[in-house]
Amino acid sequence: MKKFISLVAILMLSGCYTGKSLFDGPACDSKPQPKSQPCVEQVVPPCEQPEPCVQPEVQKTERLAGVIYFGIGSDYLNDADKAELQRIAQYAKANHSKVKVLGHASHKVGKGAEFKKDIINQDISIKRTQNVANTLAMMGVEPSQINAAAYSDSLPAEVERDAKTEALNRRVEIYLEY
Numbered sequence: 001m002k003k004f005i006s007l008v009a010i011l012m013l014s015g016c017y018t019g020k021s022l023f024d025g026p027a028c029d030s031k032p033q034p035k036s037q038p039c040v041e042q043v044v045p046p047c048e049q050p051e052p053c054v055q056p057e058v059q060k061t062e063r064l065a066g067v068i069y070f071g072i073g074s075d076y077l078n079d080a081d082k083a084e085l086q087r088i089a090q091y092a093k094a095n096h097s098k099v100k101v102l103g104h105a106s107h108k109v110g111k112g113a114e115f116k117k118d119i120i121n122q123d124i125s126i127k128r129t130q131n132v133a134n135t136l137a138m139m140g141v142e143p144s145q146i147n148a149a150a151y152s153d154s155l156p157a158e159v160e161r162d163a164k165t166e167a168l169n170r171r172v173e174i175y176l177e178y
Helices: 002-014 079-095 114-138 163-167
Strands: 062-067 098-103 145-151 170-177
Touching: 062 079, 079 114, 079 170, 098 114, 114 145, 114 170
Parallel strands: 098 145
Antiparallel strands: 062 170, 098 170
């Protein structure tokens, strides 16, 4: 009996009931009211107007789209590099993707420059980053979609044991947000 009274009280407070009753109140439709906009499935009690639907925040993922490798002390982009950047730019424009450009340097510097290695490596990683970001912008990617950072030699891809592994650290990584 207590359960029945609780259910009746809830129905009375909601102003809604599902059949003939002694209580006054609007009759409920057996069908829920239409949603104001599509979104994740939500349960709408009968006779209750849904609030405007708020789309859930979509978790974005960043993926490595490409890597450009550079010569010692260089920020020069060759034709193959530009073709790779064009491919990335086309995708970013078509999908309104954000682009992250991360510049790196190797530990190696010229002879006699070891005492200012940190300054030299930071400077070259900035130049590489700027060159790639500017090229992407010239290819049509909105500058507001590009986020760029230079890491000098602080995040090596490989331990520098020889010329090949050292060359892998002279790079710019380009990530796209999906």
